[in-house]
Amino acid sequence: MTVPEVDQSVAAEAAPAPVGGVLEGVQVSCWFGARKVLEGVDIKMDAGVVTALIGPSGCGKSTFLRTLNRMHELVPIATLAGSVLLDGHDIYGAGLRLTEVRRRIGMVFQKPNPFPAMTIADNVAAGLRLTGRKVRDRDDLVETSLRRAGLWNEVRNRLGAPAGGLSGGQQQRLCIARSLAVSPDVLLMDEPCSALDPTSTRRIEETILELKDQVTIVIVTHNMQQAQRVSQHCAFFLAAEDEPGRVIEQGPTEQIFSDPHDPRTADYVNGRFG
Amino acid sequence: MRTTGPEGSVTSDVPEAGPRAEEPRKLEARLTDADRFYRAFVAAGAGTTLVLITLIGLFLLTGAWPALKTSGFSFLTTLTWAPDGEPPKFGVAAMMFGTFVSAAVAMLITVPIAVCTALFINEYAPRAVRRSLTSLVDLMAAIPSLIFAIWGLFFLVPLLAPIEDWAVAQFHGWLPLAEASATGGSLFNAGLIIACMAIPITTSIIREVLAQAPRHECEGALALGGTRWGMISSVILPFGRSGIVGGSMLGLGRALGETLAATLILSIAFEIKPRILENGGITVASGIAIEFRDAQELGLSALMAAGLALFLVTFAINLLAALVVNRSPAGARA
Known part of the structure; x- marks a missing residue:
């Protein structure tokens, strides 16, 4: 695999102050049926x-992540309490449209999960059709999105090929590009590298670091090194036996890994369990 | 190359090295007795099906031969059906026309309703309703076609009569489809009843296929901000295309071969006309059923020929459907 060049134009476009939304979970609790899986996050x-x-x-960390964009409620027996605020507005309120x-x-x-029957370009632009948005220059949007996801150089000559033919790592970056094409304020990532090889993982981590000033990123990961490499804020979830998951400790990533306050956090980040 | 000795014991595991190692070698495997038995058992089942269909084709062909020899090519173009007349004059043109028209009407009604019902059950209905609707549809698929035919004849057709008469009165003169001297026993009504019979089985199959659409792709569409319909049109329908075609073909098979509804509803008329709301028409299946009783020697052979024609048409349509299904980008879904 060739190492894609870092796109200078994108870096130059980034505004000095970080853009993106502020997302806040307030006392979020979740249930599947009668079983409580998350409490007071x-x-x-x-x-x-x-x-x-x-x-x-x-x-419960993936469950929490899925409450942040209302994917949680797609499970028929799922319920939740608390609220999630996007720039101060409750996303579970009637003020914001679900879509x-x-x-x-x-x-x-x-x-x-790219749409396998669609071409690479159609995948990137799929969100436009789904959200009924129009852009003046679709090709430009496809290129920009693919560049931001660090995939442009690998697929520029086969934009019309079906997305199913890409490697796993490329498909994942295509999914990132697809998400970016609808200009989100926040990007949630649910263990995005768990099915990928080390090279693709590194590529995605680079992408995350390039994107972090343009969009707020929340990532669930099992990989301690990855959390240290890409994140600045870190929350440690733990569920005792037969109890719902809770946030044990959160704070700057550096502090969580070098000087955790809770012994359970120390045990986990040092690989003593989990 | 021998890899086993006369007693079946392995004498050598190592294949003789060929002169050119880049050529693919022959692959062999020793099967267990159980494996061999099941293979033979399954192959026998598949063989029986093939033999059956061949026998049916041969039977129809031999039975139809005298009639086909008498009529020649005119069998395909003649409207009237008087094989026992003097001279005999008969052909499937009117029957085929009626079959296709009633089947087309049936499919135009069936496919959209079946797809919508399937989507409603899978994607929109509350969970409690979903279960009962699913079994209700499956149950409907098991109702004998006689029930549908009687219901259509005594309930649906009289119910629709005022509407059809109104349509004829409104559009007659400038829409040939809606011209009619009398309504009721028309190809349209026959197609309508056939649609009622085809909807349950078609729905059942389409629903089953659409339910297999990968959930993580559906979530992908929703996570982009898509509506439920957006998810359906970008993930579920493309995924289910072959299943929709397959289910529709089974429904069409039923429509083409449906005898009772056409026999009960249609006022018999061997003619070709665009006025589908007007009384009169005939299909191959209903024609065979009606003419069978009074048929003499050549008449019977002529009916066999009509059956053969239907057999071939059904065959051709299924082949066509298989082609459509295979053309979908299967490689992309690996």
């Missing part, structure tokens, strides 16, 4: 900051 995810959600499997919430808060899934 308060996390503020600031613009210009990559927030990492870490913790062992089953601690608008999801457009402004994009999501990249654990398993790359």
Whole structure:
């Protein structure tokens, strides 16, 4: 795989102050049926900051992530309490349209999920059709989005090929490009690298760092090194046996990894369990 | 190359090295007895199906031969059906026309309703309703066609009569489809009843296929800010295309071969006309059923020929459907 060049024009475009939305979970609790899986989560995810959600499997961090753009409620028995604020507005209120919430808060899934029958270019532009938005120059948007996701150089000559033919890492970056094309304020990433090889993982981490001043990023990861490399804010989730998941500790990533206040956090980040 | 000895014991595991190693070698494998037995068992099942369909084709062909020899090419173009007359004059043109028109009407009604019902059950209905609707549709698919035919004849057709008469009165003169001297026993009504019979089975199959659409792709569409309909049109329908075609073809198979509804509804008329709301028409299946009782020697052979024609048409349509299904980008969905 060739190392794609860092796109200078995109870096130059970035505004001096970070843009992107401020997302805030306020006392978020979640249930699946009668089982409570998450309790009282308060996390503020600031613009210009990559927030990492870490913790062992089953601690509720993915569930929390899915409450942030209303994907949680797609599970028929799922319910929740608390609220999620996007720039101060409750995304579960009647003031914001559901589709608008999801457009402004994009999501990249654990398993790359491009639309396999669509071409690469159509995949990037799919969000336009889905949200009924029009742009003056579709080709330009496709190129910009692919560049921001660090995929342009690899696919520029086969934009008309079906997306199913890309490698896993490329598909994941295509999904990032697809999310960016609808100009979201926040990008949620649910273990985006767990199905990828080390090279693709590195590529995605580079992409995250390039994007962090343009869009607020929240990432769930099982990889401690990854959390340290890409995030500035970090929240550690843990669920005791037969109890819902809670945030044990949160703070600047550096502090969480070098000087955690809670012994359980120290045990986890040092690989003693989980 | 021998890899086994006379007792079946392996004498050598190593293939003789060919002169050119880049050529693919022959692959062999020793099967267990159970494996061999099941293979033979399954192959016998598949073979039976093939033999059956061949036998049916041969039977129709031999039965139809005298009639086809008498009529020659005019069998395809003649409207009237008087094989036992003097001289015999008969052909499938009117029957085929009626079959196609009623089937086309049926499919035009069936496919949209079936797709919408399937989508409603899968994507919109509340969970409690979903279960019961699914079993209701499956149950409907099991209702004998006689029930539909009787219901159509005594309930639906009289119910629609005023509407059809009104349509004829409104559009007659400038829309040939709506011209009619009398309504009721028309190809349109026959197609309508056939649609009622085809909708459950078509819905059931389409629903089953659409339910298999990958959920993570659906979530991808929703996460971009798509509406539910956006998700359906960008993920579910492209995914289910082959299933929609397949389910529709099964419905069409039923429409083409449907005998009872056409026999009960249609006022018999061997003619070709665009006035689908007007009384009169005939389909191959209903023609065979009606003419069978009074048929003499050549008449029987002529009916066999009509059956053969239907058999071939059904075959051709299914082949066409298979082509459509195979043309979808299957490689992209690996």
